[in-house]
Amino acid sequence: MSAVRTALYAQVADIRIDTNGRDAASVHGAVESALGLVDIVAREPRRLDVESPRGAYAIHVGAGLLADGRQLAEAIRGRHVLIATDANVARIQLPVLEASLRRLRPDLVIAVHCMPPGEAEKTLGRWQEAVAALAKLGATRDATVVALGGGVVGDLAGFAAATWMRGIDVVQVPTTLLAMVDSSVGGKTGVDLPAGKNLVGAFHPPAAVIADTAALSTLPARELRAGLAEVVKYGAIFDATFLDWLDDRAEALLAGDPEATAEAVLRSCRYKADVVARDPFERGDRALLNFGHTFGHAIETEQGYTGATGGLVHGEAVAVGMVLAARLSTALGRAAQADADRLLALLQRFGLPTRVPAGLDPSALLARMRLDKKADAAGLRFVLWDGAGRGVIVRDVPESAVMAVLAG
Ligand SMILES: NC(=O)c1ccc[n+]([C@@H]2O[C@H](COP(=O)([O-])OP(=O)(O)OC[C@H]3O[C@@H](n4cnc5c(N)ncnc54)[C@H](O)[C@@H]3O)[C@@H](O)[C@H]2O)c1
Ligand SMILES: [Zn+2]
Structure with a gap:
């Protein structure tokens, strides 16, 4: 029976891989190479x-x-x-x-x-x-x-x-x-x-x-997730379809799938390279890259950069900051609540924090934000959005609106 089957398989098979004496990982590797996946994804920088x-x-x-x-x-x-x-x-x-x-x-x-x-x-x-x-x-x-x-x-x-x-x-x-x-x-x-x-x-x-x-x-998985926060940022400010792409590949990215990871890195670098080529010294729209960062930096600074010992690391603080920036945008009538909800759900899917850590005083965070480089003489300056994929720089944001978001 087995011999009949072997002969039949040999006739119809496009690729043959010998599994004798090999463990699952090695067989998996052999299958990938045979299919050309490794060549496409990994071997070709x-x-x-x-x-x-x-x-x-x-x-x-x-x-x-x-x-x-x-x-x-x-x-x-x-x-x-x-x-x-x-x-x-x-x-x-x-x-x-x-x-x-x-x-x-x-x-x-x-x-x-x-x-x-x-x-x-x-x-x-x-x-x-x-x-x-x-x-x-x-x-x-x-x-x-x-x-x-x-x-x-x-x-x-x-x-x-x-x-x-x-x-x-x-x-x-x-x-x-x-x-x-x-x-x-x-x-x-x-x-x-x-x-x-x-x-x-x-x-x-x-x-x-x-x-x-x-x-x-x-x-470490935590650092991978923190990096994903900055990947999400590009979708949030530049390209809503990239948010869909990330949603589709969330599991693959969290599992470290090489193809999804390489593509996420490359696409992110492309968004960033485009904006820094246009505006190398951040006089204009390069500042969009600070989406979530005015809030995030305030959290990091207020926690004394204690990411390694109980506080948030940079990417995590940015995740919280993006949620707050989206909420502030909704509160100021710039974007729909549904967009903020969607961003929140994606960040949660990536296992990222989305709330201001307990014990941080909103007025202390606000004081930090006044010192942030994103504040200028005219008042608080924020990177907000007019909905997913449409980051925007907004000056003179009322402190009362910021406080409401921080306290909420
Ligand atoms: N210059 C910019 O444009 C820019 C943009 C975004 C963020 N930043 C800065 O980047 C910093 C955050 O960077 P980060 O998140 O990479 O943090 P990090 O440099 O602290 O690295 C995170 C942790 O991972 C460890 N690590 C690094 N590579 C590893 C690996 N391959 N395997 C195992 N462990 C590894 C590090 O030792 C560290 O403990 C912040 O200071 C932030 O302000 C700068
Ligand atoms: Zn950052």
Whole structure:
């Protein structure tokens, strides 16, 4: 019987895979390769070119780019390289990146600078340590900083590169979803002060961005969800159909499906690259990217950047902030309640927080918002929306309306 069946299968099969002695994962891998999925999705890195005042740069997205190393090796001009990273990433991704670089570029003088992880470390003190590491390396004007890590490392190492000798190259190698879809692209760098987020910084576009989506496999689930908040943001301000796409792929994205992830990263980078190319210094509609951020930053600052110890991390605070911005838009008569409800449901689906954490005083949050860079002399300035996909910058938002949303 079995022999009959085997012969019949052999006649009709397009692809044959030997499963003897293989475990499920290996068979799954073989099926994917046979179907060409892996070739399409992972093996072919995709490239996006971004205009910037420092010259055009490439964003490479794909699985395995750190092990491959070619894009990184090609992005480095001079002889000196400082790899800046944090202790978590140093354990996991650093050995791979360093090995590739040493293999492909034996001519380089490489030093590693490692900082403790977490938003609370995005400080002037840590910046000073990073530039001291550049001094120790003897970094010249053609040196390169490789920022390997999440947005904290990217912002801080980018700021070190922006300020060392008035600006040397930085190659952003994001390892969190948030950094891949947002912070590594567009050139904003900086550090926090106790008085507020990102209050000291510089515009310093990267020489290249290398997003190895395989690095996300080690990312804690909470950080993956936090990154999804910034992905949702692009749909909220630019493209309602992207919100539908995210809704359709929510499960795949939460499970780390490589195809859905690569596409979400690429599409997000495209939205961001378009707006930063139009408005590199945030004089106009680049500010739309701050949707949810005036509220979010106030929450983060008020909590003392305690994402690692009970507070919200940046992406989570942005999720809450987007819900509040949508509510404020409804309260001001700009958008329908249904749009706010839909955004809330999508963020909840991604397991993100959507309420102001208990114990935060609305008037203290309001005071923080007055200091936020998004406030100017004319009064509170907010990024709101005129409905899903239509972000808008609104000046002179009455504080009473903001308070009502915060307290609600
Ligand atoms: N410059 C910009 O335009 C911009 C835009 C958005 C956000 N930001 C900034 O980005 C920061 C947030 O970035 P983030 O969310 O990436 O946080 P993060 O850098 O703190 O990283 C989150 C955590 O994940 C760990 N980690 C990183 N990669 C990992 C991996 N592959 N596997 C396992 N663990 C990993 C880190 O060590 C850290 O503990 C904030 O400071 C925010 O202000 C900047
Ligand atoms: Zn953000």
